[in-house]
Amino acid sequence: MKKFAVLFVLFILPIVAYLFFASGINSFGKLPTITKTVPDLENFRTATGEKVTLNDKITILAFAGTNMIKNQGNFFNFTEQIYDRNKTFKDFQVVVIAPNQSQNDAKELKSRLSQLTDISGWKMVFGSNDEILQYHKALRLKGKLDADLGTKFFYIIDKKRNLRGRNDEKDYKEGYNTFSPSDLHNEMTDDVKIILAEYRFALKRNNNKRQI
Template sequence: MKKNIVLFVLFVLPIVAYLFFASGVNSFTKLPVISNKIPDFGPWESLRGEKVSLDKKITILGFGGAEILKNRGNLFNLNEKIYQRYHTFNDLQFVMVCPLGTEEDIKHILDALDEFTDVSNWHFVFTSPENINNYYSQLGLKGTLDAHSGTPNVFIVDKERNIRGRNGTDDYKESYNTFHPADLSNEMLDDFKILLYEYRAALKKNNNASKQL
């Protein structure tokens, strides 16, 4: 009898525990959609003359505002806490929408980041403040831009152009504040990992796992 109990504890119980937690993981690995199918960018200028699109990319989306040089610490926080960990993934991009006239400010920021970071996956697009405010108004969010067409908050956008976050009654989160490193290190990193797990699980299910997400 004792031998059977020992065998149960050693072999059967771990399997039961694994199945229990595995089913729990499957239930909690979908990051909720906050806003469906947001618009793609217009024919806006980019710093490198490239076409920047939200389609088929996981995007960390931000709005730099006219005072982006003054608030460059926010970009440095995002760079340190999120960008440096994940920027090598093929399906991921970091995009900041900025007002025309801030191009030189962006170059100064990128020069500073380039001293310790590969900045090739930072993308900046430029358009008028009117276009920025109009675009933001179409995102269906509770937050707003400031008087300089910017915000310290960034958004997680999936490959289908859906903004992801937390939609619970007591835990609603549509964006992540780059001014607070703890917000990036804790909530944003946790949510971002869930989205990555989603895509990785889908790739494995389709027997198509690769270096991509």
């Protein structure tokens, strides 16, 4: 019996451990696509009338609604846990969609956020209530906007405009709950790291090809 236990520790256990970690790499090494090629922001403009695009950017997409000042804690949580850690990445941006009538609140929110960090990577765009509802519908999400056209969930969009998340039956995640510091600190932090690692690897691979 003792001999069997020694053999198990020396030979069987390492194989089991290898299979476990190998399966983990396959499951979590690439973030699944929830919705392919979401629409660009054609119908939305900044307060100064400028266009914003999702193309060739890693975007965190938010729907602020008309109660963004009341819900500013969600934006502060996200800024501390996610944005501050990734804002130096060249192609990383935050896009906040809000109703036309909330432009003054959006300006106030940006002012408050700017006291905490550099928000040059933030873009706030505005549209009609109907345009916001139609755009959210086009994302083909299970979650809905609230009555104020906002949600506490933020979304990851890759450079090809694919909405990324987790599609496992036990851990389905199309968006990340900014009201929950643990959701941001654990799931969203890890998933943003995966997305950024994908593009760092692709950039390095392309640079190596050019050198060859």
